Amino acid sequence: IASKLPDTGTTIFSVMSALAAQHQAVNLGQGFPDYPMNETLMARVNEAMHAGFNQYAPMQGHLPLREVLAEKVAFLYGTAINPDTQITITPGGTYGIYTALTTVLHPGDEVIVFQPAYDSYIPNIKVNGAVPVLIDLQFPDYKIDWNEVRRKITPRTRMIMINTPHNPTGAVLSAADIEELRATVAGTGIFILSDEVYEHLIYDNIPHQSILRYPDLLERSFVTFSFGKLYHCTGWKLGYCISAPALMQEFRKVHQYNCFSCHTPSQVALAGFLKEKDSYLQLSGFMQAKRDYFANLMSHTRFTPMPSHGSYFQCYQYHRISEEGDADFAVRLTKEFGVATVPVSAFYQSGKDNRVVRFCFAKKEATLETAVERLLKV
């Protein structure tokens, strides 16, 4: 067939997880937890099914879930969101991103994307006939050069995509970055897609710079979230998108004829679970402890850490170990030492290789210990 994505191969997450399984490696590559999810939340799904919540949810999502999300946004970010017109529950964050892009992109439109970029962004842009305009985050701190952003804007620029906390680097945007963003889009018709799937996985008491704090920017934004990432249940594939009413109306036109609605019992369960503020307020401390535990173990190896202020990823350089490219190094680490990672070059369209590998630390302590015992031999 005439491929719509001729340059796209198999996602690195599938590739590295398959390699990990083949070599019985500890899988610190693809981002998913290996510990059990919350028992209460699980029990609530069971209760919801027994209570008869087994048919289609409304197209926009289960209303009590949208209501509790609006309460949460008001509490955390001080912004009033209308649950009827501004929130749609989606089957995961990836779907929310795809739907937002499909909602606004026309063939030939340009989308500014920062690299390294989460691997779905660029194919999602291209499949819509639009053009990714790539900007490298500055190495090694992965900050945005806003002057370069302004230089790359053209009359065809339709959207800027941001992701904070950032996958794969763990970098986070500051209030100053948001001011730069505001100045950059002022007076233009440029939309923003803000991927905030790691909303609560932010550390060192740094505030999360959600677009939801900034009503003027929300007017032109789609903000996407993932319950799977936050509640240690990536297999649920459930998330949501928040935007201005006019944008959400168009988003729903795409969504209603794609999946229509999402798994009902888990929406009912989350609606109850999220009433407790602790369900999200304790997430940062929980995951920061894992980051610190892993970093401490890794400090005895020859890997060189890079800062991670958020997400559940930690990047390491390995120049004290090898001069190989990161893809070769990651394969060898899996095959010879039994630890799978993700080479960060996979997040660059050009394959740019700064010789960095990404580790996922959302794992049981015992898993992290086994991995690092092996890495000590590298």
Ligand code: PMP
């Ligand atoms: N964006 C980023 C940056 C991610 O890391 C992920 C998680 N893989 C997603 C979106 C998608 O989340 P989900 O699994 O809910 O589709």
Ligand code: GLN
């Ligand atoms: N977000 C996860 C990661 O970055 C994986 C998601 C996926 O496998 N599609 O590892």
